[in-house]
Amino acid sequence: MTPPLTTDGSLIAAEKPCAIPDLALPRTWKILVLAPHPDDFDAIGVTLKHLARNGHAIALGVVRTGSGVEDAYRPGLTLADKADLREQEQRRSLQFFGLPPEALTVLRLTNDADDQPIDCPENGALIAAFVRAQTPEIVCLPHGNDTNNGHRVMYALLKQAARGSGHPLALLLIRDPKTIEMRTDVYMPFDQADAEWKSRLLRCHDSQHHRNLRTRNHGFDDRILTLNREIARGLSLAHEYAEAFELECDNVPRTGNGSLITAFRPQSPEGPST
Numbered sequence: 036m037t038p039p040l041t042t043d044g045s046l047i048a049a050e051k052p053c054a055i056p057d058l059a060l061p062r063t064w065k066i067l068v069l070a071p072h073p074d075d076f077d078a079i080g081v082t083l084k085h086l087a088r089n090g091h092a093i094a095l096g097v098v099r100t101g102s103g104v105e106d107a108y109r110p111g112l113t114l115a116d117k118a119d120l121r122e123q124e125q126r127r128s129l130q131f132f133g134l135p136p137e138a139l140t141v142l143r144l145t146n147d148a149d150d151q152p153i154d155c156p157e158n159g160a161l162i163a164a165f166v167r168a169q170t171p172e173i174v175c176l177p178h179g180n181d182t183n184n185g186h187r188v189m190y191a192l193l194k195q196a197a198r199g200s201g202h203p204l205a206l207l208l209i210r211d212p213k214t215i216e217m218r219t220d221v222y223m224p225f226d227q228a229d230a231e232w233k234s235r236l237l238r239c240h241d242s243q244h245h246r247n248l249r250t251r252n253h254g255f256d257d258r259i260l261t262l263n264r265e266i267a268r269g270l271s272l273a274h275e276y277a278e279a280f281e282l283e284c285d286n287v288p289r290t291g292n293g294s295l296i297t298a299f300r301p302q303s304p305e306g307p308s309t
């Protein structure tokens with residue numbers, strides 16, 4: 036994790052949200068997705084597809100959990116069976132995405148009664164060691180200001196790991212349907228063709244699709260794409276959909292104006308494209 040988070044030192048602060056295709060991210064930068072649940076990767080599938088096509092190495096660490104699989108989905112499953120099922124769904128989605136199986140690491144953390152990871156020293160040490168071994172420049176993970184406890188805990192564990200490492204690290208905090216409030220610093224705009232591709236990716240998580248149909252009366256893909264449509268509308272984009280992120284940088288020197296967003300330098304002086 037030795038390269039600095041800047042390409043040439045000519046940094047400018049992003050005063051308004053930047054489109055990810057306009058960012059000058061060095062291709063050598065590795066992207067790590069840190070997912071408290073199987074399917075958090077898929078929620079930002081279009082961003083990751085764009086980064087993969089631009090030559091970035093992508094790795095995924097996903098917590099092993101049986102959480103979110105209803106008994107009615109497949110009666111008789113134990114919690115371990117449910118965790119196996121969710122792992123299989125994640126492997127299917129990565130195959131559809133086009134990542135090799137070795138890009139996935141299943142993280143066996145200490146979980147609570149709901150099979151969600153807990154904020155404890157053992158989990159902190161495991162996440163710190165995992166991030167250290169992966170050597171990413173960017174980590175994507177759900178935003179910490181979220182009603183979902185697993186999302187909050189993973190954010191807390193990663194922040195502890197980042198502070199402990201002292202290495203520069205950019206966090207792209209994902210806006211999820213359960214995010215309470217966040218700032219949008221960067222976004223990935225996309226069109227209907229990518230939305231259809233993303234729908235197929237999300238439907239690999241069949242247990243989650245059925246849970247959404249039963250409890251929310253719409254599919255898992257509809258839930259995520261509705262959010263993506265709201266994001267695009269909120270940013271007044273020409274594209275119909277967008278994935279959104281808040282950027283946080285750890286261990287990067289603050290610039291004169293105090294902004295940490297300077298680690299990301301838009302290529303276009305005109306600002307974000309739509």
Ligand SMILES: [Zn+2]
Nearest residue numbers: 071072075177
């Ligand atoms: Zn999640």
